[in-house]
Amino acid sequence: MSARGLWIDVEFCTxxxxxxxxxxxxxxxxxxxxxxxxxxxxxxxxxxxNYVPIPTDLCDLCARRVQxxxxxxxxxxxxxxxxxxxxxxxxxxEHMARRPRSVMWSPKPRPPRRPYExxxxxxxx
Amino acid sequence: xxxxGQSEVKVVRSTTWSAGTGCHGGCGVELHVRxxxxxxxxxxxxxxxxxxxLCPRALALREYVHAPDRLLHPLIRRGPRGTDTxxxxxxxxxxxxxxxxxxxxxxxxxxxxxxxxxxxxxxxxGWLVMLAYNFGSPNWMQSLPGNSCYHxxxxxxxxxxGDYVVPDSSQFSGKRYDDPAWRVPECYLVWGQNAVAxxxxxxxxxxxxxxxxxxxxxxxxxxxxxxxxxRAAIWLPVRPxxxxxxxxxxxxxxxxxxxxxKAFVRDWTIGFDELRTRVQEYPLDKVSQITWVPADxxxxxxxxxxxxxxxxxxxxxxxxxxxxxLTVALAINALWSITGNVEKPGGMVVARxxxxxxxxxxxxxxxxxxxxxxxxxxxxxxxxxADRYPIVRDLHWRAQPDAVIDQIFSGKPxxxxxxxxxxxxxxVGAQDPRRWRRAFESLEFNVVVDLFxxxxxxxxxxxxxxxxxxxxxDGVRAWWSPLTSQNRALRVGECRSDAEICFELARRxxxxxxxxxxxELYRFYLKPSGIxxxxxxxxxxxxxxxxxxxxxxxxxxxxxxxxDGKPGFETPSGKIELASSRMKAWGYDPLPSYTEPQFSPVxxxxxxxxxxxxxxxxxxxxxxxxxxxxNIPSLRAMNPEPLAQIHPRTAAQYGIAxxxxxxxxxxxxxxxxxxxxxxxxxxxxxxxxxxxxxxRVREDADFSAYxxxxxxxxxGGLHSKTGFGGAQVKSLLCRIRxxxxxxx
Ligand code: SF4
Ligand code: SF4
Numbered sequence: 001m002s003a004r005g006l007w008i009d010v011e012f013c014t015x016x017x018x019x020x021x022x023x024x025x026x027x028x029x030x031x032x033x034x035x036x037x038x039x040x041x042x043x044x045x046x047x048x049x050n051y052v053p054i055p056t057d058l059c060d061l062c063a064r065r066v067q068x069x070x071x072x073x074x075x076x077x078x079x080x081x082x083x084x085x086x087x088x089x090x091x092x093x094e095h096m097a098r099r100p101r102s103v104m105w106s107p108k109p110r111p112p113r114r115p116y117e118x119x120x121x122x123x124x125x
Numbered sequence: 126x127x128x129x130g131q132s133e134v135k136v137v138r139s140t141t142w143s144a145g146t147g148c149h150g151g152c153g154v155e156l157h158v159r160x161x162x163x164x165x166x167x168x169x170x171x172x173x174x175x176x177x178x179l180c181p182r183a184l185a186l187r188e189y190v191h192a193p194d195r196l197l198h199p200l201i202r203r204g205p206r207g208t209d210t211x212x213x214x215x216x217x218x219x220x221x222x223x224x225x226x227x228x229x230x231x232x233x234x235x236x237x238x239x240x241x242x243x244x245x246x247x248x249x250x251g252w253l254v255m256l257a258y259n260f261g262s263p264n265w266m267q268s269l270p271g272n273s274c275y276h277x278x279x280x281x282x283x284x285x286x287g288d289y290v291v292p293d294s295s296q297f298s299g300k301r302y303d304d305p306a307w308r309v310p311e312c313y314l315v316w317g318q319n320a321v322a323x324x325x326x327x328x329x330x331x332x333x334x335x336x337x338x339x340x341x342x343x344x345x346x347x348x349x350x351x352x353x354x355x356r357a358a359i360w361l362p363v364r365p366x367x368x369x370x371x372x373x374x375x376x377x378x379x380x381x382x383x384x385x386x387k388a389f390v391r392d393w394t395i396g397f398d399e400l401r402t403r404v405q406e407y408p409l410d411k412v413s414q415i416t417w418v419p420a421d422x423x424x425x426x427x428x429x430x431x432x433x434x435x436x437x438x439x440x441x442x443x444x445x446x447x448x449x450x451l452t453v454a455l456a457i458n459a460l461w462s463i464t465g466n467v468e469k470p471g472g473m474v475v476a477r478x479x480x481x482x483x484x485x486x487x488x489x490x491x492x493x494x495x496x497x498x499x500x501x502x503x504x505x506x507x508x509x510x511a512d513r514y515p516i517v518r519d520l521h522w523r524a525q526p527d528a529v530i531d532q533i534f535s536g537k538p539x540x541x542x543x544x545x546x547x548x549x550x551x552x553v554g555a556q557d558p559r560r561w562r563r564a565f566e567s568l569e570f571n572v573v574v575d576l577f578x579x580x581x582x583x584x585x586x587x588x589x590x591x592x593x594x595x596x597x598x599d600g601v602r603a604w605w606s607p608l609t610s611q612n613r614a615l616r617v618g619e620c621r622s623d624a625e626i627c628f629e630l631a632r633r634x635x636x637x638x639x640x641x642x643x644x645e646l647y648r649f650y651l652k653p654s655g656i657x658x659x660x661x662x663x664x665x666x667x668x669x670x671x672x673x674x675x676x677x678x679x680x681x682x683x684x685x686x687x688x689d690g691k692p693g694f695e696t697p698s699g700k701i702e703l704a705s706s707r708m709k710a711w712g713y714d715p716l717p718s719y720t721e722p723q724f725s726p727v728x729x730x731x732x733x734x735x736x737x738x739x740x741x742x743x744x745x746x747x748x749x750x751x752x753x754x755x756n757i758p759s760l761r762a763m764n765p766e767p768l769a770q771i772h773p774r775t776a777a778q779y780g781i782a783x784x785x786x787x788x789x790x791x792x793x794x795x796x797x798x799x800x801x802x803x804x805x806x807x808x809x810x811x812x813x814x815x816x817x818x819x820x821r822v823r824e825d826a827d828f829s830a831y832x833x834x835x836x837x838x839x840x841g842g843l844h845s846k847t848g849f850g851g852a853q854v855k856s857l858l859c860r861i862r863x864x865x866x867x868x869x
Contacts, residue, residue: 020181
């Protein structure tokens with residue numbers, strides 16, 4: 001099986017944050033944890049309404065959901081503008097060719113890094 | 126039981142509506158529960174309304190349902206109102222007290238002395254009508270001046286067209302965008318609504334985005350440069366409150382340039398010549414001066430809209446809030462009518478409740494069909510506002526809110542003594558909120574029904590009843606199509622649904638109440654459909670039958686809109702009335718016209734010198750619904766503080782940096798918000814609305830109801846002459862200054 005990823009048509013991404021919320025629910029994350037984070041381009045301090053959702057280190061492409069339940073990833077399923085696709089990277093790249101102003105991600109999860117954890121006096125306890 | 130000793134996950138299909146998501150709902154969801162805990166909410170992919178998608182509020186339902194600050198038991202006030210002094214009670218004790226106090230008021234002052242108060246279009250509306258009718262009071266109301274939320278627009282359509290129309294997103298067809306009968310609108314005009322942050326009045330906001338993806342050209346009329354404006358072919362940043370002039374200017378272009386649909390105008394409208402004469406009073410140079418939009422842009426927008434085959438139009442609440450909102454809405458009815466977009470695929474289509482089922486009555490006729498003989502004529506005539514406003518007397522189905530507040534203070538023509546308040550937080554959400562609060566403080570007895578401790582409950586409730594989210598209740602829903610069911614997935618604490626609470630009280634208030642159980646009542650609702658309750662529950666949603674009256678298109682040609690079965694529209698003339706015979710009979714101008722806001726740079730230039738900016742309250746955040754959800758951590762994290770949008774250039778003039786706390790002040794008061802740079806009209810301060818801090822409701826003297834609440838800056842008495850529209854919620858004057866770090 002070829003590697004899988006996410007494709008997002010950012011021209012029509014409205015920044016609705018449904019992807020963030022869907023991922024949080026699916027993975028039981030806390031209120032300020034993100035498996036995907038919607039970021040807005042800012043120009044001269046003002047809003048552009050150009051949003052780019054970025055998967056984080058927590059994104060496992062909904063492995064359990066996709067493999068065991070046969071569903072699309074939670075973010076793709078719930079995206080309000082219906083601008084996300086999940087699939088093999090070689091298929092997604094065709095979307096990119098067809099639709100400029102789109103992005104593709106090839107996420108891979110890794111455990112959270114806590115670089116200061118071992119340093120004395122920095123655990124914040 | 127699974128190996129770990131946990132029960133199996135149960136999956137219940139239901140439909141969103143009101144508490145839980147806050148909105149007017151309609152989305153199909155799967156609710157996953159185990160051992161009384163909601164684990165997950167999943168959009169139903171094959172549901173024709175939401176197509177599987179869900180908003181962040183729906184996706185945070187777990188947090189909402191199991192929020193630690195939910196009210197779980199009935200509470201009876203033991204100390205003075207406004208103090209956090211409650212005693213937990215059983216349902217029997219609480220309902221006994223409500224019954225005894227309310228029937229006492231009824232015996233002493235008459236049933237009309239009790240108000241039944243709701244906020245926005247929640248399912249509780251239908252239950253409040255039932256309760257009011259069984260109590261015997263004609264005074265069911267919305268807690269907003271001028272009824273200025275959708276009702277001016279609804280009435281304009283009833284008056285001009287005899288029916289309600291909505292933009293056609295193929296929502297009434299199970300095939301949606303794949304239905305070959307549907308057309309992508311060539312032009313989509315969005316007037317005063319940040320539709321990507323909200324789903325209004327039976328329209329899923331993102332349907333507009335789906336149309337854009339399929340090639341619709343977008344025209345946006347909004348002083349706020351928002352997502353839609355950023356994608357628009359033409360953006361008209363209109364001066365707030367002048368939408369009426371803009372509509373008349375667009376009509377001027379379309380009529381004078383001959384861009385209207387001549388055959389449709391000839392066959393299906395009356396009053397075109399009068400309208401033609403009227404729009405001559407609105408040449409573009411004058412309209413441009415009024416609206417601050419360049420004339421060539423107005424002309425270009427009018428031409429693009431008129432050229433669309435078809436064009437769709439979605440409108441928002443600023444139209445209601447404009448002075449004489451009803452007449453502004455009538456002008457917009459004329460726009461889609463003369464361009465022949467009515468009952469066309471991808472245009473504007475008549476919306477009717479599926480299978481004629483009324484779960485939420487949207488007309489007096491619907492109420493009478495449900496509870497008709499429950500109220501004698503002479504009692505009905507006591508509805509507050511009916512003597513002052515002919516539209517309340519003849520057409521609308523609720524008491525007029527401004528007249529209610531006046532009558533509470535005056536006691537004339539009869540005293541108001543008690544209230545049953547459900548699904549509204551008007552101590553925050555009404556304009557001139559302190560006056561509303563004083564009015565209700567003067568009543569002998571107030572019941573509040575809610576899920577959380579709100580400023581309204583703190584200030585007013587004598588008895589506070591804990592209500593439920595949609596996940597905790599059964600029901601049927603037909604707003605508009607398809608016919609859907611709501612199925613209970615769990616219970617939380619001792620909470621009961623609004624339906625259960627109102628049903629139980631209706632039985633206590635009316636000894637002749639016909640129904641023994643709620644199920645019987647649901648079956649009664651479903652009667653016109655011939656569909657059984659079990660069938661709706663099992664299927665979850667049922668689309669209209671092919672060829673039925675609830676399906677577009679061209680129903681006026683096929684005699685499917687009028688009760689008598691003749692072709693045409695359900696108006697006195699049978700045509701769309703561009704000059705309205707009903708408005709004329711009531712003594713109003715039958716044609717649309719423009720009225721300048723009472724406080725504005727034009728009406729009050731001296732005041733504008735002192736307060737040079739325009740205050741536009743009510744920008745939407747997808748994390749919230751009106752005053753709700755600030756207590757839900759993940760949603761609050763999306764929008765932690767109240768925001769005031771301001772153009773960077775304007776901010777610089779006042780020495781305000783992005784993110785500074787600012788005072789926004791006018792002659793009526795001041796509020797504190799966080800400045801956010803954005804590309805709104807440079808003369809504008811655009812604030813989020815109905816902010817309070819739930820974390821401080823029980824501690825703060827004023828329940829934190831006013832500190833960041835734009836309604837503090839809006840006086841009463843600005844509603845329209847017709848009783849429908851106005852309130853200047855979006856067009857008052859203000860100034861801003863930075864909050865100094867160590868402010869006194
Ligand atoms: S694919 Fe799954 S894990 Fe990755 S961002 Fe989307 S919802 Fe989260
Ligand atoms: S859910 Fe879709 S439209 Fe919304 S922010 Fe995420 S990618 Fe964008």
